[in-house]
Amino acid sequence: xxxxxxxxxxxxxxxxxxxxLVTTSADSGPGSLRDALAEAAKGEGDAQIFVTxxxxxxxxxxxxxxxxxxxxxxxxxxxxxxxxxxxxLSVSNGADLTVNNLSFQGPGGFSLEHRGDTDGPAGKGIxxxxxxxxxxxxxxDLQKVSVSDVAGHGVHVSDCSLADACGNxxxxxxxxxxxxVSVRLTDVEISNAGQGRFDGDGxxxxxxxxxxxxxxxxxxxxxxxxxxxxxxxxGEAGSVxxxxxxxxxxxxxxxxxPKLLKSFLPKDAKGKFEDGEMAEADVPPAITGSPDDACIxxxxxxxxxxSVKKYEIAIxxxxxxxxxxxxxxxxxxxxxxxxxxxxxxxGIDFDxxxxxxxxxxxxxxxVEGQTDDGVKISEEGADGVTALVHDVSSKKNGxxxxxxxxxxxxxxxxxxxxxxxxxxDHGDKTGLEVVQDGDGKGTLIVRDSNIEDGIDxxxxxxxxxxxxxxxxx
Numbered sequence: 001x002x003x004x005x006x007x008x009x010x011x012x013x014x015x016x017x018x019x020x021l022v023t024t025s026a027d028s029g030p031g032s033l034r035d036a037l038a039e040a041a042k043g044e045g046d047a048q049i050f051v052t053x054x055x056x057x058x059x060x061x062x063x064x065x066x067x068x069x070x071x072x073x074x075x076x077x078x079x080x081x082x083x084x085x086x087x088x089l090s091v092s093n094g095a096d097l098t099v100n101n102l103s104f105q106g107p108g109g110f111s112l113e114h115r116g117d118t119d120g121p122a123g124k125g126i127x128x129x130x131x132x133x134x135x136x137x138x139x140x141d142l143q144k145v146s147v148s149d150v151a152g153h154g155v156h157v158s159d160c161s162l163a164d165a166c167g168n169x170x171x172x173x174x175x176x177x178x179x180x181v182s183v184r185l186t187d188v189e190i191s192n193a194g195q196g197r198f199d200g201d202g203x204x205x206x207x208x209x210x211x212x213x214x215x216x217x218x219x220x221x222x223x224x225x226x227x228x229x230x231x232x233x234x235g236e237a238g239s240v241x242x243x244x245x246x247x248x249x250x251x252x253x254x255x256x257x258p259k260l261l262k263s264f265l266p267k268d269a270k271g272k273f274e275d276g277e278m279a280e281a282d283v284p285p286a287i288t289g290s291p292d293d294a295c296i297x298x299x300x301x302x303x304x305x306x307s308v309k310k311y312e313i314a315i316x317x318x319x320x321x322x323x324x325x326x327x328x329x330x331x332x333x334x335x336x337x338x339x340x341x342x343x344x345x346x347g348i349d350f351d352x353x354x355x356x357x358x359x360x361x362x363x364x365x366x367v368e369g370q371t372d373d374g375v376k377i378s379e380e381g382a383d384g385v386t387a388l389v390h391d392v393s394s395k396k397n398g399x400x401x402x403x404x405x406x407x408x409x410x411x412x413x414x415x416x417x418x419x420x421x422x423x424x425d426h427g428d429k430t431g432l433e434v435v436q437d438g439d440g441k442g443t444l445i446v447r448d449s450n451i452e453d454g455i456d457x458x459x460x461x462x463x464x465x466x467x468x469x470x471x472x473x
Contacts, residue, residue: 116151
């Protein structure tokens with residue numbers, strides 16, 4: 001059997017009830033990938049599809065798997081491509097999906113001036129839609145896979161009733177299934193995705209209801225996305241558990257091009273006021289008539305009296321790696337050996353709101369050239385932040401080098417070891433900021449570090465063992 005040959009060649013394909021071969025590169029008909037997906041969906045058991053044709057597969061319409069049983073799709077380097085703005089592969093009923101050694105390529109050429117969402121949805125590379133009655137865990141496992149040149153998300157798992165209108169984890173709407181979502185990426189490269197619509201990410205997971213998001217990326221790259229390289233949005237009860245090892249998050253967040261949008265901003269794009277000084281009706285209105293009005297965000301904060309405390313109208317740029325966890329649940333992240341460079345907002349931006357703690361560890365990383373902060377970790381609920389940063393370099397970022405914030409009752413405890421910062425925050429020149437802005441306690445321990453652009457600590461006790469060691473010499 002063909003499966004036996006794959007195992008002999010080193011593929012660890014699981015045992016499946018059905019094995020189907022793709023023997024032609026034709027878009028449809030006997031032996032085609034489309035035909036194999038339809039045949040796999042008819043069975044009740046797990047199915048695996050082996051792409052044996054040596055040619056790339058060009059499609060005119062989306063490939064769709066409508067089954068509910070797990071699906072495995074195995075190739076040997078072939079490209080599934082289309083010159084149409086469509087989803088390349090859709091799994092419509094929340095089935096587990098494994099893909100090995102295949103590439104997915106859209107038509108490319110998308111931008112703010114050449115959008116992919118004006119005549120219909122922006123096409124995605126791989127899409128899994130999770131139905132409301134799904135339980136257990138939805139598994140996505142990609143190995144030796146590349147996705148590129150699609151207008152929308154490169155890879156999207158949506159456990160949200162509103163699909164692309166779901167919004168982010170902190171303020172997103174919609175409902176979801178009881179299921180959790182598990183994404184595992186090994187030797188995956190996603191590039192030039194999301195350039196045809198606002199908020200088009202390289203990899204996006206939307207999870208609502210009580211399920212968790214479990215994410216693991218190893219030896220993977222997320223480069224040149226319109227919005228975030230990776231965005232994980234957990235909007236209700238449930239935790240986010242993320243690991244990233246030996247991976248890169250570079251040059252993301254370029255869709256909302258400031259060169260094309262800056263002229264649409266009002267002259268007075270932001271302001272701060274005393275109570276009673278400015279009425280809400282006097283704030284500049286929401287922007288209309290730009291190439292994509294969604295790119296320009298408008299935020300107004302009011303005093304209890306109803307007068308304006310502050311407002312800002314700005315171009316909405318995006319991050320290298322973004323996590324939003326809202327509702328009951330923790331945000332746990334372990335990062336190692338990462339390259340995070342030249343993203344248009346923060347490089348790493350993790351936010352936890354409501355009940356739940358942040359546990360963060362980052363070892364061996366090079367963070368450089370973001371437009372805003374290099375690393376930003378914030379917690380807005382009553383629980384705390386525990387963080388370790390070890391052997392990380394954060395330099396030449398437009399914002400601060402590394403930021404930790406706790407804005408409520410929780411404690412914040414941060415240890416940095418061998419942290420190198422310089423050239424950050426051209427205004428305040430802050431390499432490391434640790435803030436407890438509520439009623440909790442805070443500690444910061446600094447060891448063997450070189451923070452050339454300084455430490456800004458508010459509401460925390462600082463023990464700088466590096467300076468103590470130098471003073472004792």
